[in-house]
Amino acid sequence: MCTLQSLDLSNNKLSGQISSFFLNSSWCNRHVFQKLCLSGNNITGRLPKSIGLLSELTELMLSGNYLEGGVTESNLSNFSKLAFLQLSYSSLSLKIGPTWFPPFQLLFLGLRSCNLGPTFPNWLQTQTSIIFLDISNSNLNDSVPDWFWNNLQNMGKLNMSYNNLIGTIPNISLKLLHRPFIFLHSNQFEGKIPPFLLQASKLKLSKNKFSNLFSFLCDQSISANLLSLDLSNNQMKGQLPNCWKYVDSLLFLDLSNNKLSGKIPVSMGSLVNLEVLILRNNNLMGELPSTLKNCNNLIMVDVSENMLSGPIPSWIGESMQQLIILNMRGNHFSGHLPVNLCYLKRIQSLDLSRNYLSRGIPTCLKDLTVMSEKIINRGATLNQIYWSFNFTYHEPYAPFLSSFDNYTLNITWIRKGVELWFSDPELQLKSNNLTGEIPKEIGYLVGLVSLNLSRNHLRGEIPSEIGNLSSIESLDLSRNHISGAIPFSLSQIDNLGKLDLSHNSLSGRIPQGRHFETFEGSSFEGNVDLCGEQLNKSCPKDGDQTTSKFPEVEAINGDEDSVFYEALYMSMGIGFFTGFWGLLGPILFWQPWRNDYMRFVNRLINYIYERL
Structure with a gap:
C-alpha cells in the first residue's frame, strides 16, 4: 500500500495540464497525503475539481506556473487542515462569495498576481492566525476594512503592494508580536500614518498619498522596532520632525520625492546605525548639520535636488569613510572641493553636479582607492x-x-x-564654477565608467594620462576653456561610447584611431581651430604633396641619391645598436628615466598630431 505523504517537484521543468497529475490516484493514498508542491514549473490548465479529494492536505504550493481560470469555494472547501496555500504568479482568479466561511486556518497565504478584486476579500476576516499574507498586484480596488488591521497581531510579513487600495489606515492600539515586514507601497492610502506601524521592522509605504510624518515618528507611547522605512513618493509636507532619536535603530531611510522643507534636523545625527539615507528631490535648505558626522556607518547618502547650501563639510571625508555612493547634485553648495573627500577610499559614485563649487579639482584623486581599481566587484557593492x-x-x-x-x-x-540608485563607477562635477587645469592624477581612476566635468571654467590641455581610463564609457569635457590638441591616447580607449569635447578651444587634427571616427561632429563642434573628417573640415597640410616639374632631373640624380642614402642607412644602423645600450638600455631598466621618457613620447605625439 502506498503511504506517500509528501510530493515536492518544485523548480523543475514539468509541463502539461495540471489535471494529469490527478487522473491516476494510484501514486498516493489521499487519506494520508499532506503536502503537494509543484511551484516553479511550466504546468498549465485549470485547477481540477478532483484536487478536493486530497482532503488531508496541509500544504498546497502551485505558484509560478501558467495556471488559469477560476478558483471557487468548491475547490477549497474540503481542505479543513490546510495551513499553507501558495498560488502566486499565475493567472488564477479567486471567485469566492462574500459569505463563504473557510474550513481552515491558514498560516501562509500567497496570492500575488492572482485576480482577487475588485473588492477586498471578506473571507480573510476568518484567518486570525495568519503570519504570511501576500495579496500584492491582485487588482484590488477598494478600501481596507477595519477588521483587517485588527487581525495583524500575528503577522510576520504583509504585502498588499501594487493595488489600488484607498482610504486611511485607522489609528488603533495594536500589539504586533513578530516585528513584521509590512509592504503597502504603490496604492492610494492617504492621511496620517498610524503609530502602531512603528512596531514593524521593515515598512515600505512609498507611492501613496500620505501627508503627515510628525505624528507618526514622534509618538513616544510605542516602542519602535523600525530598521527600514521607505516613505518616498508621497505627499509629505512641512519640516522634517526633530524626533529621530525615537527611531535610532534605523538602517535604511528613504524620504525622497516629497515636499519636505526647512533644515535637516540635528536629531538625525542620532541615527548612528544608519547605512542608507535618501532625501532626494525635496525642498530642504540650509547647511548639513554637523551631527550627521555621527552617522559613520553610512554607505549611501543622496541629498540631491534640494536647496541645501554652504560648503561641503570636510567631516564627510573624515567621518563617513564607509561611503560608496555620495550624491549632492542639484543644490546650492559653494566653496571649494575639500581635499578631505579624497579620504573616501571606498567611494564608487560621487556626484556634485549643478552646484556653485569653485577653485580647482584636487590632485589627491588618486587616493580614491576603489575608483583606482581596474575591476570593481559591482555585485558585491549592491549586496x-x-x-x-x-x-x-x-x-x-x-x-x-x-x-x-x-x-x-x-x-x-x-x-x-x-x-x-546605483550606476557604474562615476565622477560627476558638471555645471559648477571649477577653474584651473584637469589634474593628470585623474588618470589613476582606471575603474571610472563615467566622467563629466562639463560646464565649468577649466583651462589648460587635456592630460594625456586620461588615456589610462580604459574602462571609461562616457566622457564629457564640453563647455570649458580647454585648449591644445586632443591627446592621441584618448582615441585608444576601446570602451568609449559617448564623447563630448564641444565648445572649448581645442586645436589641431582630431585623432584617427580605432573607433574614434564613429563619433559625430557634435562631439567636437565649437572648437574653431579643430579639424578633421568629423567636422568636414580639412587640416592645413592635407593634400600638400609637392612633385617635381622636371622628372628628368630626378632620374639623373637618382643614382647619386641611392649611393648617398645607402651609406646613410648603414651608419644609422651602426649608430642604432650603439645608442640603444648607451641610452635606451638604462631607460628600460631604470624607472625614473623610463617615466620621463614616456612623458616625452606623449608630448611628441600630441605635437605631431597638432600640426598634421
Whole structure:
C-alpha cells in the first residue's frame, strides 16, 4: 500500500495540464497525503475539481506556473487542515462569495498576481492566525476594512503592494508580536500614518498619498522596532520632525520625492546605525548639520535636488569613510572641493553636479582607492547596499518566511536599486564654477565608467594620462576653456561610447584611431581651430604633396641619391645598436628615466598630431 505523504517537484521543468497529475490516484493514498508542491514549473490548465479529494492536505504550493481560470469555494472547501496555500504568479482568479466561511486556518497565504478584486476579500476576516499574507498586484480596488488591521497581531510579513487600495489606515492600539515586514507601497492610502506601524521592522509605504510624518515618528507611547522605512513618493509636507532619536535603530531611510522643507534636523545625527539615507528631490535648505558626522556607518547618502547650501563639510571625508555612493547634485553648495573627500577610499559614485563649487579639482584623486581599481566587484557593492533588506529574521517561523522573502523582495529591490540608485563607477562635477587645469592624477581612476566635468571654467590641455581610463564609457569635457590638441591616447580607449569635447578651444587634427571616427561632429563642434573628417573640415597640410616639374632631373640624380642614402642607412644602423645600450638600455631598466621618457613620447605625439 502506498503511504506517500509528501510530493515536492518544485523548480523543475514539468509541463502539461495540471489535471494529469490527478487522473491516476494510484501514486498516493489521499487519506494520508499532506503536502503537494509543484511551484516553479511550466504546468498549465485549470485547477481540477478532483484536487478536493486530497482532503488531508496541509500544504498546497502551485505558484509560478501558467495556471488559469477560476478558483471557487468548491475547490477549497474540503481542505479543513490546510495551513499553507501558495498560488502566486499565475493567472488564477479567486471567485469566492462574500459569505463563504473557510474550513481552515491558514498560516501562509500567497496570492500575488492572482485576480482577487475588485473588492477586498471578506473571507480573510476568518484567518486570525495568519503570519504570511501576500495579496500584492491582485487588482484590488477598494478600501481596507477595519477588521483587517485588527487581525495583524500575528503577522510576520504583509504585502498588499501594487493595488489600488484607498482610504486611511485607522489609528488603533495594536500589539504586533513578530516585528513584521509590512509592504503597502504603490496604492492610494492617504492621511496620517498610524503609530502602531512603528512596531514593524521593515515598512515600505512609498507611492501613496500620505501627508503627515510628525505624528507618526514622534509618538513616544510605542516602542519602535523600525530598521527600514521607505516613505518616498508621497505627499509629505512641512519640516522634517526633530524626533529621530525615537527611531535610532534605523538602517535604511528613504524620504525622497516629497515636499519636505526647512533644515535637516540635528536629531538625525542620532541615527548612528544608519547605512542608507535618501532625501532626494525635496525642498530642504540650509547647511548639513554637523551631527550627521555621527552617522559613520553610512554607505549611501543622496541629498540631491534640494536647496541645501554652504560648503561641503570636510567631516564627510573624515567621518563617513564607509561611503560608496555620495550624491549632492542639484543644490546650492559653494566653496571649494575639500581635499578631505579624497579620504573616501571606498567611494564608487560621487556626484556634485549643478552646484556653485569653485577653485580647482584636487590632485589627491588618486587616493580614491576603489575608483583606482581596474575591476570593481559591482555585485558585491549592491549586496552591501541592500543587505538590510535581507537581514536574518529572528522571530518564530523565521526559516519559512526568509525563504519567500528572498524570492519576492530581494529581486524587486535590487532591480529597482540598479535602475534608480546605483550606476557604474562615476565622477560627476558638471555645471559648477571649477577653474584651473584637469589634474593628470585623474588618470589613476582606471575603474571610472563615467566622467563629466562639463560646464565649468577649466583651462589648460587635456592630460594625456586620461588615456589610462580604459574602462571609461562616457566622457564629457564640453563647455570649458580647454585648449591644445586632443591627446592621441584618448582615441585608444576601446570602451568609449559617448564623447563630448564641444565648445572649448581645442586645436589641431582630431585623432584617427580605432573607433574614434564613429563619433559625430557634435562631439567636437565649437572648437574653431579643430579639424578633421568629423567636422568636414580639412587640416592645413592635407593634400600638400609637392612633385617635381622636371622628372628628368630626378632620374639623373637618382643614382647619386641611392649611393648617398645607402651609406646613410648603414651608419644609422651602426649608430642604432650603439645608442640603444648607451641610452635606451638604462631607460628600460631604470624607472625614473623610463617615466620621463614616456612623458616625452606623449608630448611628441600630441605635437605631431597638432600640426598634421
